[in-house]
């Protein structure tokens with residue numbers, strides 16, 4: 156399914172392959188990389204590494220010791236493999252804790268609502284907040300009914316056609332999760348609950364980060380399952396009065412030290428020029444953080460493991476960075492960028508996989524047409540696994556600072572139509588992923604990383 160790009164992206168044009176003669180030598184390496192993960196000794200390795208991480212360490216919330224444990228575990232295995240330059244770089248990261256939480260519907264009937272507090276939210280205090288509810292479907296509706304929101308819990312229930320345009324829907328409704336609380340507080344509301352930014356839900360709420368506008372009081376913010384948001388909406392349509400008791404212990408503790416984890420396969424002739432592959436090691440505290448973004452982190456690590464195992468070095472360095480604290484706004488990646496701005500001129504491409512490692516179809520690429528032609532040529536090396544598509548666009552929260560400075564960027568094009576069913580929920584577990592597809596995703600990632608690192612020149616920008 157290629158729903159992902161129908162609206163905002165266009166298929167890149169196929170172009171001549173004559174511009175990059177050295178592709179032929181990279182070709183042989185690409186075949187070996189693909190063989191190693193599909194039939195060779197690396198078959199299943201990426202999935203098994205991820206399962207070990209997700210099962211044993213579990214979810215890795217920013218600021219939690221589990222994130223540090225994950226960094227240490229991956230670092231130790233990378234070191235024992237003999238990868239180059241394995242090290243961590245310290246960053247300051249926020250430390251939000253969820254604590255106990257619940258939302259009880261008191262009127263029109265007593266039942267427990269499926270809710271999750273949102274990252275950065277304040278708590279309710281020990282008594283909780285008991286208040287009537289106003290349901291709105293948009294910010295416009297809230298503004299029109301602002302006076303009615305006073306002393307109420309505002310429930311945002313934005314509607315969208317997730318089946319046909321999930322990415323666009325996420326983009327349009329995520330604003331209620333992020334900014335709903337302050338908009339409600341502006342009207343005098345005492346708490347805010349938003350419909351999960353999810354394509355579907357089997358009564359499972361989806362969390363995520365929110366942010367306060369400091370001009371208004373900080374009120375507690377949570378998400379509701381799709382089902383419960385719609386039920387509250389129907390109560391209101393029937394003019395039934397709704398009352399909720401919300402209890403949240405959420406709080407933000409002082410910042411802690413976090414770590415971006417770095418490893419490399421150094422370049423043979425231009426080691427100071429770099430191809431960066433990445434994913435984020437942190438996750439939400441629900442589920443296992445398997446899909447978001449354990450998968451992206453693990454395939455990026457596998458790129459190095461494959462090159463090391465084949466004992467090949469590209470001309471340039473291939474560097475893997477596993478980011479810390481993406482979920483609170485690319486926190487670790489921003490600090491990494493600030494510490495490495497001297498590398499902007501020598502960074503050939505920044506790649507991040509953070510939209511699933513489902514069956515891969517190719518690459519999303521953002522760069523100048525000249526660079527896109529080169530990417531298109533490299534894509535031929537993925538013909539044997541039918542992952543030759545190149546579409547414009549792509550990127551990722553953690554690599555965006557580089558891309559804003561003109562460095563070409565890429566992300567994995569994969570069959571992720573169901574991504575937002577699991578994203579940020581208890582459903583983000585190993586069961587979402589398929590070992591064969593994870594292998595293929597790693598192959599796509601490795602072929603591009605090696606081939607770009609082995610070009611005669613940096614990608615044009």
Ligand SMILES: *[C@@H]1O[C@H](CO)[C@@H](O)[C@H](O)[C@H]1NC(C)=O
Pocket residue numbers: 218219220221252440
């Ligand atoms: C880490 O998460 C666990 C599980 O939610 C929790 O019990 C523990 O207190 C957290 N640690 C910190 C430092 O936040």
Ligand SMILES: *[C@@H]1O[C@H](CO)[C@@H](O)[C@H](O)[C@H]1NC(C)=O
Pocket residue numbers: 392393394
């Ligand atoms: C709900 O109340 C409004 C305003 O009083 C009224 O216009 C509407 O018909 C009522 N809806 C139902 C289903 O009773």
Ligand SMILES: *[C@@H]1O[C@H](CO)[C@@H](O)[C@H](O)[C@H]1NC(C)=O
Pocket residue numbers: 427
């Ligand atoms: C490459 O980078 C290293 C460390 O950043 C630096 O010491 C060295 O001078 C650089 N070499 C070149 C040729 O720029």
Ligand SMILES: *[C@@H]1O[C@H](CO)[C@@H](O)[C@H](O)[C@H]1NC(C)=O
Pocket residue numbers: 516541544
């Ligand atoms: C190759 O992948 C495309 C999607 O990228 C798909 O439409 C097509 O059916 C696939 N072909 C085969 C032979 O699997």
Ligand SMILES: *[C@@H]1O[C@H](CO)[C@@H](O)[C@H](O)[C@H]1NC(C)=O
Pocket residue numbers: 514589590591592
């Ligand atoms: C996993 O993916 C492979 C290749 O895409 C497919 O052949 C296989 O049926 C899938 N396995 C499951 C359990 O869905």
Ligand SMILES: [Zn+2]
Pocket residue numbers: 435447448481509
């Ligand atoms: Zn992510």
